[in-house]
Amino acid sequence: MLESLTELFDKYHLIAAFAVIGLTMYLAYWVSARFTRGKLHGSAIAIMIGLALAWFGGVVTGGEDGLADISLFSGLGLMGGGMLRDLAIIATAYGVQFSEIRQAGVRGVIALFAGVIVSFVAGGVVAVGFGYTDPVDITTIGAGAVTYIVGPVTGATLGASSEVIALSIAAGLVKSILTMVATPMTARLIGLDNPRSAMIFGGMIGTTSGVAAGLAATDARLVPYGAMTATFYTGLGILLAPTLLFLVVRAIAG
Amino acid sequence: MVIYGVALLAGCMMVGLIIGDLLGQVLGIDSNLGGVGIAMLLLIFTTSWLKDRNKLPEPTVSGINFWNAMYIPIVVAMAASQNVAAAFSGGLVALLAGVLAVVLGLALVPVIAGKAPDRSTDRGADGRLSSTTRSGY
Numbered sequence: 001m002l003e004s005l006t007e008l009f010d011k012y013h014l015i016a017a018f019a020v021i022g023l024t025m026y027l028a029y030w031v032s033a034r035f036t037r038g039k040l041h042g043s044a045i046a047i048m049i050g051l052a053l054a055w056f057g058g059v060v061t062g063g064e065d066g067l068a069d070i071s072l073f074s075g076l077g078l079m080g081g082g083m084l085r086d087l088a089i090i091a092t093a094y095g096v097q098f099s100e101i102r103q104a105g106v107r108g109v110i111a112l113f114a115g116v117i118v119s120f121v122a123g124g125v126v127a128v129g130f131g132y133t134d135p136v137d138i139t140t141i142g143a144g145a146v147t148y149i150v151g152p153v154t155g156a157t158l159g160a161s162s163e164v165i166a167l168s169i170a171a172g173l174v175k176s177i178l179t180m181v182a183t184p185m186t187a188r189l190i191g192l193d194n195p196r197s198a199m200i201f202g203g204m205i206g207t208t209s210g211v212a213a214g215l216a217a218t219d220a221r222l223v224p225y226g227a228m229t230a231t232f233y234t235g236l237g238i239l240l241a242p243t244l245l246f247l248v249v250r251a252i253a254g
Numbered sequence: 255m256v257i258y259g260v261a262l263l264a265g266c267m268m269v270g271l272i273i274g275d276l277l278g279q280v281l282g283i284d285s286n287l288g289g290v291g292i293a294m295l296l297l298i299f300t301t302s303w304l305k306d307r308n309k310l311p312e313p314t315v316s317g318i319n320f321w322n323a324m325y326i327p328i329v330v331a332m333a334a335s336q337n338v339a340a341a342f343s344g345g346l347v348a349l350l351a352g353v354l355a356v357v358l359g360l361a362l363v364p365v366i367a368g369k370a371p372d373r374s375t376d377r378g379a380d381g382r383l384s385s386t387t388r389s390g391y
Contacts, residue, residue, distance in 0.1 A: 017331060018327075021327045021330055021331050021334075022327070024330060024334075025326075025327060025330065028330075043326045043329075043330070046326070046330045046333075047329065047330055047333045048333075049330075049334075050330045050331070050332075050333030050334035050336075051333050051334070051336065051338055053334045054333060054334050054335060054336045054337070054338040054339075055338035055339055055342070057334075057335075057339075058337060058338055058339025058340065059339050062339075064337045064340065065335045065337065066334055066335045066336050066337060066338060066339075067334045067335060068334065068335035073334075076331045076334050076335045077335050079327075079328060079331040080328060080329070080330070080331030080332030080333070080334060080335045081332075081335070084324075084328055085328055085329070085332055086267065086290050086293075087263065087264070087267055087321055088321050088322070088324050088325040088328045088329075089290055089294070089325065090263060090266060090267050090270070090290060090293045090294050090297055090321075091263055091297075091318050091319070091320075091321035091322040091324075091325065092294075092322050092325055093294035093295075093297045093298050094263075094297060094298075094301055094315075094318045094319065094322055095301075096294075096298050098295075098298055098299070098302070101295075101298075107366055107367065107368070110366055111362075111363075111366050114362060114366060115359055115362075118355070118358050118359060118362060119355040119358070119359060122351060122354040122355045122358055123351040123354070123355060125354075126347060126350045126351040126354060127347065127351065129350075130346070130347045141347065141351060142351075144348070144351065145351040145352060145354070145355040146355075149285075153284060153285065166340075166344070167344055167345070167347055167348050168348075169340065169344075170340055170341055170343070170344020170345070170348035170349075170352075171344065171347070171348040171349075171351035171352045171355075172352065173336065173337055173338070173340055173341035173344070173348075173352070174341045174344065174348055174349055174351070174352025174353065175351075175352040175353075175355050175356050176336070176341075177336060177338060177341055178352060178353060178356045179356055180333060182356060182360065183360075186360055190360055190361070190363045190364050191363070191364050191367060192363065196367060197363060197364070197367045200363050200366050200367050201360075201363050204359040204360070204362055204363050204366070205356065205359045205360070206359075208290075209332055209333075209336070212329050212332070213329045213332065213333055216325065216326050216329045220325070220326060223325065224294060227290070227291075227294070228291050228294050228295075229291070231288050231289070231290035231291040231294075232287065232288035232291050234285065235274070235277075235278060235283065235285050235286065235287035235288055236287075238283045238284065238285040239281055239283050239285075239287070
């Protein structure tokens, strides 16, 4: 009986995921209204529940995809994977005024470059602080602080050890997860309440999953603006980290 | 028909991804350079072009709006499939590198956004924004 039930969940995994996420959303909005009087947004609570479940899934299975590694919930991987996430992000652009984007355009581009460089330097300085001296290691960890995709791509290009590449991925994951949680909490402090600052936020932080979830938990109307710049960030990071930024690190540390 | 909206969205996504892929190849990087962002711009232009010509009926729009409304649930599913355990087990180097990157990034947002003169236009934009309906929120 139980076995056939698991099999059914496995076979219809995406549908099961819709039901599971729907239930999670309902629970999160109920908690938000009942215990925080709507002060902590339902979507922020839902994302935190999601992260907690992902931690649980990772600890139980030792896999890489959080709760999606438990076969009962494998559909979450498809529902929350890159394909549907990007489709939904693009859909949020419907109804956006192009003039808004053009207004913040130049500062958005500045934020993109500043974001990649600041994150890279932050990661690199921490690496040096922990005794890493090889320019390849410093660059790879710095690139990990850009995003968890830039880190391993840079590490593989430069021939870093798998231990350092794993570290760079972990740094990127910490960044992404912290962004999801910290953005709604600091939004007022940093003036994240209009399209322009959302575009700059997307460029400064850049990690698509973190920006996507952080803005969703802050104000869903800001999502398209932040996502627009953030989607250029990883590409820019992969362009700069193993080339220009590596040369700079080697000139200083090597 | 609803499928027209979904197809328009999907078409913009694929064209955007192709352009992003070509950009990546031109620059010699093993990555899609901003394909999603380009797709967003394409969707903004095509839908406003169609709307001006009265060729964007309600069923078509609902095909786009469905995915728009599914955004937050999809993000929750994404959060639930993150490798949170690995982030915690990366040790102090990974933790500090990630935290420092976020703190500095957030702190620089108001610096780059600038202050006074543009503030009033932002407020106006904000007012206009809140009048647009975003379902699912």
